Amino acid sequence: xxxxxxxxxxxxxxxxxxxxxxxxxxxxxxxxxxxxxxxxxxxxxxxxxxxxxxxxxxxxxxxxxxxxxxxxxxxxxxxxxxxxxxxxxxxxxxxxxxxxxxxxxxxxxxxxxxxxxxxxxxxxxxxxxxxxxxxxxxxxxxxxxxxxxxxxxxxxxxxxxxxxxxxxxxxxxxxxxxxxxxxxxxxxxxxxxxxxxxxxxxxxxxxxxxxxxxxxxxxxxxxxxxxxxxxxxxxxxxxxxxxxxxxxxxxxxxxxxxxxxxxxxxxxxxxxxxxxxxxxxxxxxxxxxxxxxxxxxxxxxxxxxxxxxxxxxxxxxxxxxxxxxxxxxxxxxxxxxxxxxxxxxxxxxxxxxxxxxxxxxxxxxxxxxxxxxxxxxxxxxxxxxxxxxxxxxxxxxxxxxxxxxxx
Amino acid sequence: xxxxxxxxxxxxxxxxxxxxxxxxxxxxxxxxxxxxxxxxxxxxxxxxxxxxxxxxxxxxxxxxxxxxxxxxxxxxxxxxxxxxxxxxxxxxxxxxxxxxxxxxxxxxxxxxxxxxxxxxxxxxxxxxxxxxxxxxxxxxxxxxxxxxxxxxxxxxxxxxxxxxxxxxxxxxxxxxxxxxxxxxxxxxxxxxxxxxxxxxxxxxxxxxxxxxxxxxxxxxxxxxxxxxxxxxxxxxxxxxxxxxxxxxxxxxxxxxxxxxxxxxxxxxxxxxxxxxxxxxxxxxxxxxxxxxxxxxxxxxxxxxxxxxxxxxxxxxxxxxxxxxxxxxxxxxxxxxxxxxxxxxxxxxxxxxxxxxxxxxxxxxxxxxxxxxxxxxxxxxxxxxxxxxxxxxxxxxxxxxxxxxxxxxxxxxxxxxxxxxxxxxxxxxxxxxxx
Numbered sequence: 001x002x003x004x005x006x007x008x009x010x011x012x013x014x015x016x017x018x019x020x021x022x023x024x025x026x027x028x029x030x031x032x033x034x035x036x037x038x039x040x041x042x043x044x045x046x047x048x049x050x051x052x053x054x055x056x057x058x059x060x061x062x063x064x065x066x067x068x069x070x071x072x073x074x075x076x077x078x079x080x081x082x083x084x085x086x087x088x089x090x091x092x093x094x095x096x097x098x099x100x101x102x103x104x105x106x107x108x109x110x111x112x113x114x115x116x117x118x119x120x121x122x123x124x125x126x127x128x129x130x131x132x133x134x135x136x137x138x139x140x141x142x143x144x145x146x147x148x149x150x151x152x153x154x155x156x157x158x159x160x161x162x163x164x165x166x167x168x169x170x171x172x173x174x175x176x177x178x179x180x181x182x183x184x185x186x187x188x189x190x191x192x193x194x195x196x197x198x199x200x201x202x203x204x205x206x207x208x209x210x211x212x213x214x215x216x217x218x219x220x221x222x223x224x225x226x227x228x229x230x231x232x233x234x235x236x237x238x239x240x241x242x243x244x245x246x247x248x249x250x251x252x253x254x255x256x257x258x259x260x261x262x263x264x265x266x267x268x269x270x271x272x273x274x275x276x277x278x279x280x281x282x283x284x285x286x287x288x289x290x291x292x293x294x295x296x297x298x299x300x301x302x303x304x305x306x307x308x309x310x311x312x313x314x315x316x317x318x319x320x321x322x323x324x325x326x327x328x329x330x331x332x333x334x335x336x337x338x339x340x341x342x343x344x345x346x347x348x349x350x351x352x353x354x355x356x357x358x359x360x361x362x363x364x365x366x367x368x369x370x371x372x373x374x375x376x377x378x379x380x381x382x383x384x385x386x387x388x389x390x391x392x393x394x395x396x397x398x399x400x401x402x403x404x405x406x407x
Numbered sequence: 408x409x410x411x412x413x414x415x416x417x418x419x420x421x422x423x424x425x426x427x428x429x430x431x432x433x434x435x436x437x438x439x440x441x442x443x444x445x446x447x448x449x450x451x452x453x454x455x456x457x458x459x460x461x462x463x464x465x466x467x468x469x470x471x472x473x474x475x476x477x478x479x480x481x482x483x484x485x486x487x488x489x490x491x492x493x494x495x496x497x498x499x500x501x502x503x504x505x506x507x508x509x510x511x512x513x514x515x516x517x518x519x520x521x522x523x524x525x526x527x528x529x530x531x532x533x534x535x536x537x538x539x540x541x542x543x544x545x546x547x548x549x550x551x552x553x554x555x556x557x558x559x560x561x562x563x564x565x566x567x568x569x570x571x572x573x574x575x576x577x578x579x580x581x582x583x584x585x586x587x588x589x590x591x592x593x594x595x596x597x598x599x600x601x602x603x604x605x606x607x608x609x610x611x612x613x614x615x616x617x618x619x620x621x622x623x624x625x626x627x628x629x630x631x632x633x634x635x636x637x638x639x640x641x642x643x644x645x646x647x648x649x650x651x652x653x654x655x656x657x658x659x660x661x662x663x664x665x666x667x668x669x670x671x672x673x674x675x676x677x678x679x680x681x682x683x684x685x686x687x688x689x690x691x692x693x694x695x696x697x698x699x700x701x702x703x704x705x706x707x708x709x710x711x712x713x714x715x716x717x718x719x720x721x722x723x724x725x726x727x728x729x730x731x732x733x734x735x736x737x738x739x740x741x742x743x744x745x746x747x748x749x750x751x752x753x754x755x756x757x758x759x760x761x762x763x764x765x766x767x768x769x770x771x772x773x774x775x776x777x778x779x780x781x782x783x784x785x786x787x788x789x790x791x792x793x794x795x796x797x798x799x800x801x802x803x804x805x806x807x808x809x810x811x812x813x814x815x816x817x818x819x820x821x822x823x824x825x826x827x828x829x830x831x832x833x834x835x836x837x838x839x840x841x
Contacts, residue, residue, distance in 0.1 A: 009673075019518060034673075041514075055669030055732075061629045064518035065665040065734075068511045072664060075510035076503070218673065365676070365783070 009034045009218065012050075012208035016040060019067055027057035036208055036217070039067045043182070044302035045202060046227055047071030050218060074227035074301070087192035090168040092184050092257065093121040095161030097154055098175035099276075102133040104308065109141040111178040119171065119184050121145065125161045127276070128152035153276035155269035159398065162263055171257035178206060178306045186303035187257045197262035197295035198287060200251020201303025202227070212316040213309035219373045220320070223252040223307065230299040237291050244331060244346040245288070250297050253283030255305045258290075260400075266293050267397035273330050278391045279380070280326025288334050289397075313372075320373060321380035324351070328384020332392055347388075351381040443648035445469045445483070452479065452509065455497035461489065469645045469654060472505050476618060477512040478740055479663055480505030481641060483655055508663035508737075515665070523628035528557040529603030529695075533585075533593035534611035535563075535711070538570035540744070545578045547614035553621070558603050564593040586840050589711055589833060591704035591718045598698050605636075607692035613741040614643065622738035623692060630667065634697045634731025635723060637686025638739030639663070649752040650745040655805040659687040659743060666735040670727055677784040679727040680770065680777060683763070686733075688719030690741045693726070701725050707829040708765060710836075714829045716762020717769075724770060728777075756810040760817025763788070765826045772826075788818065 013032040017023070019041040028035055035056060039047040047070030051058065058066060068075075094112055098105045105124065112122055122144040126134045128151065138146040149160040162170050171187055173179060183201070190199045203223035208214050216222060230250075237245040266289040274282030287297050310316045328347045335343040355378040362370035446465040450456070452474045461468065468489070472480035482500060489495050530548060534541045541561060548559060559580045563571040565588035575582035585596040597606055605627055609615070619638065626636045640659035645651050661684060668685060672678045679685075688709070698704070701722075709718030727733055746752045764785070771781045792815045798804035799811060 019514075023518070023520065050673045052669065052671040052673055054671030054730075055667070057632075058667070059629075059631055061520055061523045061631070062667055062732075064515050064520065065629060066667055068514040068518065069664050069666065071514055072507040072511040075514055076506040 009050075009052075009214040010209060010211045012036055012214050014038070014205065014208060017063065017067060019046070019071075023060045023063045025057055025060045026051060026063065028053060034214075036205070037066075037070075038204065039071055041071065045204070045304065046074045048225060048227070071227070077228040089117070089185070089188055090191050091120040092169045092171050092188050093123060093161075093165035093167040094119045094171045094173065094184075095123045095125060095158060095165065096173055096175055097125045097127055097149075097157035097161065098134055099127045099152075099157075100130050100134070101175050102137045105134060105175045106137050106141070108173065108175050108177055108179075109137070109144060111180075112173075113141065113143060114181055115179060115184050116181050117184055120167050121165065123147055123161045123164050125149050125157040127154070127157040151271075153271055154274035155271040155277065155282045157276075158274075158282070159268040159271070162260065162268060162400065165260065168260055169257050170260055170263075172253060172255075173305060174254040174307075176308045177203075177254050178308075180304045180306075183303055183305060186300060187255075190298045190300055191257070191259060193296065193298075195294075195296045196259070196298050197265075197290045197293075198250075198256060198258045198297040199303065200257075200297070200299045201255040201305065202301035203252045203255050203305055203307045206306035206308045208309075210309075210311045212311055212313045215313075215369060215373055216309045216316055216319075219369055222309075223254065224249070226299065227301050229301065232287070232291060232297040232299070234291055234294050237288070239342070241340070242342050242345050244334070244340075244342040244350075245291075247288045247291070247334075248281065248284040248327065250284065250287045251299050254307055255303065256283060258286070262290060262293075262295060263400040265295070266290055267399050270330075270333055270397040272391040272394050272396065273326055273333060275322065275326075278326045278329035278387050279322030279324075281323075281330035282326075284327075285330045285333050286397075288330075289337070292338065316373075317376040321376040321383075324355075324377040324380025325383045325387050326380075327351070328381050329388045329391055331384075332388040333396065336392070336396070347381075347384055351384070352378070355381055442466070443651060445645035445651050445654075447471070447642065447645050449473065450497070450500070451475075452501055452505070455500060457497055458494055459497050459500070460492070460494035461486070467651065469642060469651075470500055471641060472500060474509045474512060477509075477738055478616070478618070478639060478641075479508040479512060481660060481663075483651075485655075504663065511664055512738075519625075519629075523631075525624040525628040526604035526694075527602070528605050528607060528624065528627075528692075529560050529597075529601035530557060530607045530609060531560045531562060531594070531597035531601060532609050532611055533562040533564055533590055533597065534566070534571055535588065536566045536568070536571075537611050538566075538568075538574050540611040541571055542574045542578070544609060544611060544614055545574070545580060548620075549578070551615055551617055551620045555624075557620070558601065560597055560601055562593040562597050562600075564588060564590065587833075587836055589706060589836065590709040590715070591706045594709075594718070595703040595706065598693075598695055598703055601695055604695055605692050606695050606698070608688065608690075609741065610689040610743070612744040613640070613689055616641075616740035616742065618738050619740060622736055622740075626665075626734050626736040626739060627692070630732055630734050632732045633734050634694050634726040634729065635685075635733045636692045636739065637661070637723075637733070637735050638690040638741065639737040640687050640690050640741055640743045643742040643744045645745075647747045647749075649747055649749040652749075652805060652807070652810070653745045653752060658745070659689060661686055661735055661737075663737045665737060668727060668733040668735070670730055677780060677787060679724055680767075680780045680784045681787075682720045682723040682727075682766075685723040685727075686719070686735055689743055690739070691719060691722075693722065694731070697726065697729065697731055698722070701729060705769060706833050707826060708762065708769065710829055710833060714758070714761055714765055714825060716758050717766035718762075720763065720766040721769060724766075728774065753810055753813050756806075757813040757817040760814040760819075761821040761825055762817075764818045764821025765829065768822060768826045785822070789815070792818070 012034040015037045017039050035051045049070040124138045125147045149157045205217050269282045331343040331347040359374045445467040447469045449471040467485040470482045561575050561582040563584045572582050585593045771778050
């Protein structure tokens with residue numbers, strides 16, 4: 001029977017099914033044990049379904065019902081949230097932060113250079129590098145500016161990128177990402193609404209060939225599978241007194257754009273958070289500040305990037321642990337701003353409780369896949385408060401000033 | 408009948424006359440909704456009334472929603488869910504489930520490919536004694552008949568009289584007598600006698616929805632690898648408390664979104680062992696040759712008293728384990744006449760528990776690989792029932808405690824050798840029938 005489901009998924013094929021084109025049967029390739037089918041309509045993803053080997057092949061005639069079922073939620077909400085108003089396209093600079101991954105960066109830059117319309121600038125921030133390979137890749141790609149940020153930490157790197165950018169919009173992506181050709185246009189469009197300070201988009205796995213990638217996508221939920229547009233404003237922060245606002249659901253830092261003036265208003269990324277520091281959540285903490293300041297965040301799944309997930313289990317474990325720890329530290333940073341007890345309740349009680357409960361349940365059910373992803377997260381969230389003791393002594397987000405925070 | 412007239416138009420009984428219907432105790436109540444009954448209404452989402460109100464004597468409302476003819480939603484609205492005047496805005500009938508089902512059906516309509524061929528169809532109706540219901544169902548089938556021919560086959564399952572034969576003769580429908588009493592004997596007889604590639608089984612206590620035939624054919628045409636297609640079961644009436652209770656608990660409904668099930672499914676515990684989710688035996692169609700290859704329905708399940716259930720769960724499970732696809736098609740809907748008396752409903756809860764665990768015992772024996780999954784399923788089932796008991800004590804569960812306890816008791820009896828007892832009983836039936 002299907003015990004330990006996610007462990008049997010790799011290698012999992014990915015099929016992009018364009019519902020506007022003639023439909024074809026979905027059949028697994030020779031070695032594929034499952035298919036992640038992503039349904040597109042009108043140039044945007046509208047639904048997905050993971051089909052296991054036991055459900056395949058699916059004949060072409062069966063696709064309409066399967067696709068419609070998968071797309072129902074997004075299609076039902078469509079129209080309640082209309083297209084962004086057309087306006088003059090704002091100027092966009094893309095900031096890519098990287099650290100010793102020249103091959104990944106080369107692929108990322110190639111996809112950015114293929115964008116139509118092209119970004120007005122590309123800034124590659126080389127973050128505390130060990131060698132000079134990154135610089136060579138950037139020089140070779142052309143049209144991209146190389147910037148060195150010696151202080152390690154994703155927030156420092158992103159802040160350096162923001163200072164170097166002069167455009168109205170700063171878009172962010174990671175070196176392990178490939179963007180789609182219309183990415184700039186899709187990500188910039190919602191900024192026609194003046195109050196919109198941040199736009200996030202949809203992150204699709206580029207490959208699901210390894211167990212680690214499948215675990216990340218289907219046990220963790222990847223970077224989210226939301227296919228309907230969403231709009232977040234200050235009211236999103238209001239929940240019960242014990243419930244911390246779920247700002248992390250707004251999007252992913254690998255696919256976001258922020259209005260440059262918003263940084264002047266609420267400050268830059270918090271250098272205590274993010275990869276290289278406490279681990280993660282520098283993006284969601286910024287969204288938290290933006291929403292508190294009354295600005296709008298939008299999620300538009302039409303802005304699509306492909307993400308190369310970690311391929312080996314050790315790297316995945318480290319990543320999940322860092323995510324959980326960083327998330328916890330971000331809660332302390334949020335508490336420092338609004339002094340609401342809900343953040344501490346989440347850091348000290350809710351997160352450990354849910355992870356512990358999930359771990360117990362997974363052990364009882366013999367669900368090894370679930371256990372594999374829960375264990376590092378549990379560890380990370382227990383480390384969170386200790387990590388916060390260390391990081392919260394340091395200065396918080398610097399202002400957007402030309403001279404920077406190079407103190 | 409007054410309360411639910413608009414929903415029962417096609418359910419009216421024809422005057423086949425003379426002898427009183429055998430099933431009189433089940434159907435022939437006065438016609439007024441008894442105390443505790445709900446009104447049943449049907450609306451199109453484009454022509455919703457501005458205001459919806461209870462009529463005198465109604466304790467709540469059941470509402471069926473359509474969009475361009477497609478079934479997209481069903482709401483049970485107890486008095487407490489309505490406003491102070493006992494009504495609500497028509498527009499607020501459309502909930503998230505309905506909006507999503509509308510989007511699904513509209514997208515399906517936009518995408519569907521032309522030219523897929525549907526296999527030939529035999530509609531099989533198995534009935535014992537209840538000639539008036541058979542006649543009502545045959546009438547509803549005649550109303551949906553289109554240009555394409557299909558066979559109708561009535562299996563008269565050891566009736567005590569010949570009324571079913573007479574009704575069939577009057578309607579020009581083939582009727583075959585199965586002398587061994589038991590629903591799965593009758594179903595196997597239908598599989599043996601059917602000329603169609605697909606046999607659609609309908610219980611005698613249903614009538615088909617106007618789109619049933621079209622949607623059933625479409626599901627088979629779209630899924631040439633299917634071994635089974637099940638459909639939605641909606642209530643025919645909510646006149647009595649028993650009918651309301653059953654529907655409040657979810658009835659036989661399995662949602663308004665089409666599903667395509669294979670041998671495995673991601674992140675589903677108990678799959679495919681928990682086969683109640685796939686549909687209900689009241690409205691299922693099966694590929695004839697597949698059922699023959701599987702050795703037919705299990706005659707020891709669905710024997711009528713004392714074990715009148717489990718046969719549908721068993722065949723769904725075996726179809727999926729055989730590697731065929733199972734499709735749930737909400738548009739292929741029937742309307743089911745739920746039991747009117749609470750005493751009969753109590754008996755039914757008991758037999759659901761009994762049928763479920765007889766199916767579990769049988770499957771664990773026949774499919775050793777799946778034993779751990781079935782063990783977990785049984786553990787889950789008792790946990791689920793315990794939650795209902797707690798929910799009832801806290802006033803959150805609509806089902807009365809006696810019914811829940813009855814279902815649990817049925818489950819326990821079923822685990823304690825009911826399947827073997829049933830085997831001995833059918834051996835005796837076979838020996839006694841010439």
